[in-house]
Amino acid sequence: MGLCIEGGCLCGAVRYRATAPPVSRSICHCRTCRRASGAPSVAWSTFHMDAFAFIAGTPLWYQSSPEVVRSFCGNCGTPLTYRHADDVDTLDITTASLDSPEQFPPTKETWIEHKLPWERLDEATRHYQRSSTNNG
Template sequence: MNDVYTGGCQCGAIRFRLEGPYQDASICHCRMCQKAFGNYFAPLVSVGEAALTWTRGKPKYFRSSNYVRRGFCEECGTPLCYEAPDGVGLAVGAFDEPGRIAPTVQFGVEGKVDYVDHLHELPERVTEDDLAAAPFLAHIVNYQHPDHDTHEWSPRTEPADHWRPTEEGV
């Protein structure tokens, strides 16, 4: 049972199951991965010989190059996978327990943002530490799908009085 991993997107429209040992867990710093994840890097795990099953829904794909296509949830935009001739990689952050999958190598380091190596030096705060500056945090209702499989999925809709940014951003 240790080699069974589940995961999915933020909204729950897509869920997956990986059975068997994965091949490699990595962080990719290439510019394509930065843009695909909207982040400094992309944490990915190679499916390898493990069995990947999309248990609810299927990703929509964007072809980011002549060899690579990237899967994401059409409903919420969560990045889910990277597919290339050498195999399929899954987004580590999309797993229900991402802490079980530790990266062992970094790729695309020519695109690494210089300060990434110093992120661990930044001051740390828990979410509740920001309540004075952002009091709305005390009243957040989480619309994300839980970090486990569910029998049913229905999209959550936001209430009509939900806060929306203005053109000025506030």
């Protein structure tokens, strides 16, 4: 078997696997990610859909805005994925739910205009006032 990146929820009911490296790694400071995670920001690793699969259990899905669907474990509540309607070829995975999150450090921070004032930016990453996909 080739590259195998795995992760899952806190209770182990939902597991997933990626068979290719992430195409991007980021930290999002937007209000919606904060609310969905209960954390001041969320680290995401983005994978191509054709290299990703749930391998155990089935997450629950929640449409958090007209364009965004998120998944989480229905048993323990762990936030797992984010998918935007404008990019159906990729899926964002919460980096902290990976088995080895330390292998996937963020390279950029997005939505810093929403950043909580007491949270520090990592000066080693690129910063975007809003999304990095629209150069904002």
